[in-house]
Amino acid sequence: xxxxxxxxxxxxxxxxxxxxxxxxxxxxxxxxxxxxxxxxxxxxxxxxxxxxxxxxxxxxxxxxxxxxxxxxxxxxxxxxxxxxxxxxxxxxxxxxxxxxxxxxxxxxxxxxxxxxxxxxxxxxxxxxxxxxxxxxxxxxxxxxxxxxxxxxxxxxxxxxxxxxxxxxxxxxxxxxxxxxxxx
Amino acid sequence: xxxxxxxxxxxxxxxxxxxxxxxxxxxxxxxxxxxxxxxxxxxxxxxxxxxxxxxxxxxxxxxxxxxxxxxxxxxxxxxxxxxxxxxxxxxxxxxxxxxxxxxxxxxxxxxxxxxxxxxxxxxxxxxxxxxxxxxxxxxxxxxxxxxxxxxxxxxxxxxxxxxxxxxxxxxxxxxxxxxxxxxxxxxxxxxxxxxxxxxxxxxxxxxxxxxxxxxxxxxxxxxxxxxxxxxxxxxxxxxxxxxxxxxxxxxxxxxxxxxxxxxxxxxxxxxxxxxxxxxxxxxxxxxxxxxxxxxxxxxxxxxxxxxxxxxxxxxxxxxxxxxxxxxxxxxxxxxxxxxxxxxxxxxxxxxxxxxxxxxxxxxxxxxxxxxxxxxxxxxxxxxxxxxxxxxxxxxxxxxxxxxxxxxxxxxxxxxxxxxxx
Numbered sequence: 001x002x003x004x005x006x007x008x009x010x011x012x013x014x015x016x017x018x019x020x021x022x023x024x025x026x027x028x029x030x031x032x033x034x035x036x037x038x039x040x041x042x043x044x045x046x047x048x049x050x051x052x053x054x055x056x057x058x059x060x061x062x063x064x065x066x067x068x069x070x071x072x073x074x075x076x077x078x079x080x081x082x083x084x085x086x087x088x089x090x091x092x093x094x095x096x097x098x099x100x101x102x103x104x105x106x107x108x109x110x111x112x113x114x115x116x117x118x119x120x121x122x123x124x125x126x127x128x129x130x131x132x133x134x135x136x137x138x139x140x141x142x143x144x145x146x147x148x149x150x151x152x153x154x155x156x157x158x159x160x161x162x163x164x165x166x167x168x169x170x171x172x173x174x175x176x177x178x179x180x181x182x183x
Numbered sequence: 184x185x186x187x188x189x190x191x192x193x194x195x196x197x198x199x200x201x202x203x204x205x206x207x208x209x210x211x212x213x214x215x216x217x218x219x220x221x222x223x224x225x226x227x228x229x230x231x232x233x234x235x236x237x238x239x240x241x242x243x244x245x246x247x248x249x250x251x252x253x254x255x256x257x258x259x260x261x262x263x264x265x266x267x268x269x270x271x272x273x274x275x276x277x278x279x280x281x282x283x284x285x286x287x288x289x290x291x292x293x294x295x296x297x298x299x300x301x302x303x304x305x306x307x308x309x310x311x312x313x314x315x316x317x318x319x320x321x322x323x324x325x326x327x328x329x330x331x332x333x334x335x336x337x338x339x340x341x342x343x344x345x346x347x348x349x350x351x352x353x354x355x356x357x358x359x360x361x362x363x364x365x366x367x368x369x370x371x372x373x374x375x376x377x378x379x380x381x382x383x384x385x386x387x388x389x390x391x392x393x394x395x396x397x398x399x400x401x402x403x404x405x406x407x408x409x410x411x412x413x414x415x416x417x418x419x420x421x422x423x424x425x426x427x428x429x430x431x432x433x434x435x436x437x438x439x440x441x442x443x444x445x446x447x448x449x450x451x452x453x454x455x456x457x458x459x460x461x462x463x464x465x466x467x468x469x470x471x472x473x474x475x476x477x478x479x480x481x482x483x484x485x486x487x488x489x490x491x492x493x494x495x496x497x498x499x500x501x502x503x504x505x506x507x508x509x510x511x512x513x514x515x516x517x518x519x520x521x522x523x524x525x526x527x528x529x530x531x532x533x534x535x536x537x538x539x540x541x542x543x544x545x546x547x548x549x550x551x552x553x554x555x556x557x558x559x560x561x562x563x564x565x566x567x568x569x570x571x572x573x574x575x576x577x578x579x580x581x582x583x584x585x586x587x588x589x590x591x592x593x594x595x596x597x598x599x600x601x602x603x604x
Contacts, residue, residue: 016452017445020247020425023240027422031415048240048422055243056234056463059456060204068453069202070461070511073553078198091200098205101212105227131231 001147002154005065008140012061019054022047043123053130057137064144067156089149096145099138106135185217203514204457207464214471229467234459237418238344242292242458244421245335247451248428249291252402253300254447255432255439260396261286262304267392270381276312277322277372277379280305284326285365288333289403290424292340294512294549295560298327306565313379320565320575322372324557325583328546331512333361334407335421338545341462341516342538345469346524349535350417351410352601356535359596360543364586371582398431458513465517478525486529495530496591499523500544507548511556515545532594539597543590547583550576 030044063069079087113128120127148155192213196206211226219225252258262283269275269282283301291297302323309319331338334354343350406424409415415423432439439447472478489495502523506515520541527537549557552573561572590596 013449013452016456017448020243020448020451023244024247024422024425027240027244027419028426031419031423035414045237045240045418048418049235049237052240052243053234055452055455056459059452059454060460061456062449062452063454063456066453068457069204070457070514071200071202072197072206072509074509075194075198076200087200094196094199094201095205098201098208101223102208102227102230105224106230108224109227109231130235134227134230134234 001151005144005147005154008061008144009065012058012065012140015058016055016062019051019058021051023051023055026051046120046122046125050125050130053133057133060137061140061144064141065156067158069158071158085152088152088155092145092148092152092155096142096149099142099145103135103138103142106131106138110135188217189213203511204460204464207461207468207514207518211464211467211471214468218475219471225471226464226467229470230460230463232470233463233466236344238350239340239462240418241335241340241350241421242337243451243455244418244425245292245337245340246454247448248421248424249293249296250447250451250454251425251428251432251439251444252287252290253296254443255428256436257290257399257402257428257431258283258287258300259304260392260399262301262308264389264392264396264400266308266381267385267389270385270388271383272373273378273380274373274376275379275381276309277314277318277376278369280309280319280322281326281365281368281372284323284329285333285361286403288330288361290335290406290428291330292335292337294327294330294546295556297330298323298557298560299564301326302561302564312381314376316567316571317575318372318375320561320567320572321577321579322368324550324561324572324576325368325579327557327560328549328583329361329364331542331546331549332357332364332539334358335417335424336542337458338512338516338542339538340417341513342520342541345466345517345520346534346538348524348538352535353538354407354410354417355600356539356597357542359599360539360586360590363589363596364543364583367582367586368579371578398435402427402431461514462517465514468518469521472521478522481522482525482529485526489526489530492530492532493592495526496532496540499527500540500587500591503541503544504547504551507545508551508553508555510548512542512545512548515548516541533598535601536594536597540587540591543583543587547580547587550580550583 026041026044026047030041033039033041110128110131113131118127119125189210192209193206196209208226211229212223215225216223262279265279265282265286266276269279272278280301283305284297287300288297291300306319306323310316334357336354336357339353339357340350342348343353402424405427406420409423410417410420429444433444489498503519506519523541524534524537528534549555552558558569558572558576561567562569
């Protein structure tokens with residue numbers, strides 16, 4: 001199971017890296033084109049938006065891998081410590097269920113867009129291919145959380161300061177790794 | 184009845200240790216299922232519409248630019264220059280800390296990144312310079328908050344996005360209030376540390392620091408000058424900031440390798456991966472509330488109860504302070520701005536001015552327990568207990584509250600750079 005998590009995580013990391021590069025390069029090319037040739041680069045902003053959708057959606061998995069999702073801890077103290085382990089499993093299962101529901105709704109949206117033949121304004125790309133990123137992101141997170149429910153030892157520890165500062169260097173699948181401790 | 188069910192569901196999910204994105208996502212599912220003819224798929228469509236927005240492009244790029252610059256040596260170079268400039272001034276190192284935070288805030292849009300980038304270097308220097316631990320922690324934590332007030336600012340982009348207020352105007356409006364806070368922090372540091380001086384001017388030291396920061400100093404000018412000089416939009420400025428950051432750190436300074444760059448990009452993806460789903464589900468709730476006419480109804484209802492601008496301002500600020508203690512700035516902005524901004528406008532408060540009040544106010548939440556993000560970051564960065572950090576920031580919370588009142592009741596401070604303001 002850790003191999004599945006690692007493979008999903010690796011793929012999502014690379015997608016976000018490429019998407020970031022796509023965003024920066026396309027927008028910069030647009031600025032340069034406008035300054036040099038007095039006309040913007042057709043479709044550059046649309047490409048950047050596609051990159052942003054990829055970063056936004058596949059970033060959810062990166063944040064999950066590194067315990068980066070913000071969580072209110074208001075009621076944590078109410079639950080006796082003895083129930084912690086069971087509650088953690090239940091929490092992962094509930095989050096997994098949430099992502100499954102949204103993966104299902106996103107799949108519905110993708111199928112509808114496919115049927116309608118909707119396309120983007122400038123590049124005329126089929127919208128369903130872009131919406132599929134939302135489905136994939138929710139689905140991979142559902143898989144992650146169901147795995148965490150079965151194998152809580154694979155779940156990364158929550159790290160509020162890490163999530164806020166966006167700094168983590170450790171292996172997200174190794175709960176023993178002191179991510180960001182060097183900072 | 185349905186509203187109580189929704190509240191019960193949220194509380195149950197909080198007991199079940201669910202992240203904010205699940206709370207908001209379930210709330211969106213609930214309202215669309217119960218109040219909107221059983222159409223939960225609208226929530227998925229809202230996610231698509233929320234992330235597929237050109238106006239949001241600036242956020243990931245400013246986050247990445249800030250992360251690159253904090254991982255490299257731009258922060259250190261700015262700090263060294265500030266130290267040389269403030270050497271002969273009483274409490275000069277404290278002033279250097281505040282000015283460094285302000286300088287770094289002008290190229291980063293995040294409070295925690297500013298605190299980490301400047302605090303990582305300045306904390307040790309302040310302690311070695313004889314400044315109290317309490318002052319050092321407080322000054323750096325509160326200086327970090329300048330990161331979300333001085334443009335570029337991620338929360339200001341979120342406010343502009345969710346309320347349809349001009350982001351470029353919000354950025355301009357952040358400058359005056361930030362200067363007020365810098366002046367307050369600097370005056371406090373000056374009075375408290377009057378007897379501490381680093382020495383006289385050092386021409387060679389100043390020239391050396393200036394030469395080292397020659398590529399770092401123009402970055403805010405390129406970003407903000409480009410926006411207000413009409414050369415590029417806020418979004419394009421963010422892309423330019425990334426490219427400039429990579430060029431300066433990787434090619435000119437040679438302080439970042441490609442491996443570092445990859446790691447920084449993944450770090451930024453993580454931050455955005457926690458922000459965007461919250462934004463998307465908050466957007467979904469907002470779409471529902473607007474379609475149901477909730478903000479308008481609230482304005483009508485509360486306009487009869489609230490007696491004038493001052494009362495509204497006090498009530499809104501009290502509410503935001505409490506919310507800021509338990510909810511992060513991004514989520515609070517996305518959820519509350521669409522409800523409060525129409526109320527503020529109905530009271531004759533400029534939407535740009537209200538945006539600044541909101542962000543400064545929620546920024547104080549970075550310093551207040553239990554969820555003060557800068558407190559938690561400072562704990563990790565300075566290896567101090569939560570209690571030590573919390574005690575250290577108390578005087579600075581007071582200073583920020585004083586600053587907030589000035590900013591709230593003197594709108595000209597925020598609006599002075601805006602045409603007609």
